[in-house]
Amino acid sequence: MNRPKVLAKERYLELYRKLVMIRRLEEKIDELFRQGVIKGAVHLSIGQEAVAVGVSEALDKKDLIIATHRGHGHCLMKGADLKSMMAELCGKATGLCKGKGGSMHIIDVKRGMLGAVGIVGSGMPMATGVGLAIKMQRTGQVCVCLFGDSASHGGMFHESLNVASLWKLPVVFICENNLYGLTVSMKKASAVKDIAIRAKAYAVPGVVVDGMDVLEVQRAVQRAVKRARDGLGPSLLECKTYRFMGHSRGDPAYGPYRTREEWESWKQRDPLLVLMNKGGLTSKEVEGIDREVSREIEEAVRFAEESPEPDLSSALEDIYA
């Protein structure tokens, strides 16, 4: 155990800033969605921020991520420009994807965010291919593939873990287990309690991680990344977490399929609180950060609002290279 027992306060504040950045961004997205400014569906990761931050903290700039429909946090943490993200969510021409991707398909290839994939589970075979390309090109990168618990019940999970393990590909598979797929609980959908145990079937490490604790996530991902870079192949991490909001479309946080009690018990473990407690941060200490973050987000919203709608002719662009 050579890790320092006590992190410097600045480190905690830095991590706090990242967590609260995603939190405030998504609260704003929710607000804009309810106002009809953001259209379609938005899947908020409020409650799950520690995974996005922990993952990105364990990666180098050159590393790659494939995420899911719930991918705002990952995209932002990978370094995407907040303004371009907000503009994309609003469908504007200045958006990351010129207004053609939207919330569910937010992509910033230059920053290594290869995509938020809207089809549940489909990122896994793609990440396997990214891993193969990395290995063939000998670039030393790692590809992190995020997916939900529901995605882990489908065939692509098994196919991809098998191939990635067989070929020792530098991929880290990370299940963000928030216990639900839409309204269906893990209890009704999974034959096993821990998804991580499935790693055994493919001879890769399977690790259950406290997904509410950014430092725990970072540590686990760091180990998996090292293993991948060392040429030892993939890992499967299962981050136990919880979404504090509904699935999408502004549906309620609790109601027919989960109880208020359950929701409240997870709220006690809010990643922001967990970090503040660990670092001994007081509300006073983070006030300044909160203000700054809110200001940045307002600026991004303004940028998005002032941005032009895409030219109709752009609908016919980017179909073929």
Added chain:
Amino acid sequence: MRAITYAEALREALAEEMRRDERVFVFGEDVELGYAFTVCKGLIDEFGPERVRDTPICEQTIVGIAVGSSMIGMRPVPEIEFCDLLTLCMDQICNEAAKLRYMSGGQVCFPLVVRSPAGKWGSFGAQHSQTLDAWFMHVPGLKVAVPATPYDAKGLLKSAIRDDNPVLFIERKLLYQIPGPVPEGEYLVPLGQAKIHREGKDATVVAIGRMVSLALNASETLEKEGIKATILDPRTLVPLDRESILASVRETHRVVIVEEGCKTGGVGGEIAAVVSEEALDDLDAPIRRVAALDTPVPFNAALEDFVLPSEERIIQAVRDVVSF
């Protein structure tokens, strides 16, 4: 000119492109031994197991690997052993490969080629005999090539590998062992350019894949009756060489479209629509489509022949449009 088979022509294309560009690699089920249709046979000797790679049986992940690896700079050419199995890969082909460039506002491209054989093999039954070209023609963002001769097989595959878009390269099982003239050395057949195999003023027969040789045989019989038909092969369905088809129809005023897939929702329906939208006034007869009957392909050989298009049906259709 030397004659080599369709399979050999494809193998030459793969080998030449792998030599030319180290980002090109092939993988799939049984490719190391080139078992199923021999196309990849022997490639491993020259290119080694990193670039010629057997996979487990997991079709959607095979295509997914192509999507992911092409996204960051490789040029994968996976083989899907039978085109019927493309049903298992529809998500990766249609939702990922064909969409992500668009959805990302042009940030990525997918220079991948999925090779897969379609059509009759002879009593292989309904799960190993389908021709699904039309399904993929319906997906913007994909290109679709269907070579009919060894010459086209080689030239089109080389172009497909160099193309920066996902290309579905749909071969034909019964053509693999058929030889044809193929020049030594390098040449390309561009995607999106039809080929006129034979010119005649009485009717245009648009034939696809294995149907080209049936149409050519049919045209010989027809010629004895004094009917001269143009045999035109679009070679790629996306992009479709509409201009060549329309130009030919404007000369012959009659058109028959021949495909091995079934009629309803088929390629012929699309081509017929193009002709009627753009050249209705030039037509002197209704458009005729010769296609498989709308049934699964049966096992029994006589039943199989009955449901699939035949020379005889092509002859009938041409006679029909000419005598209208």
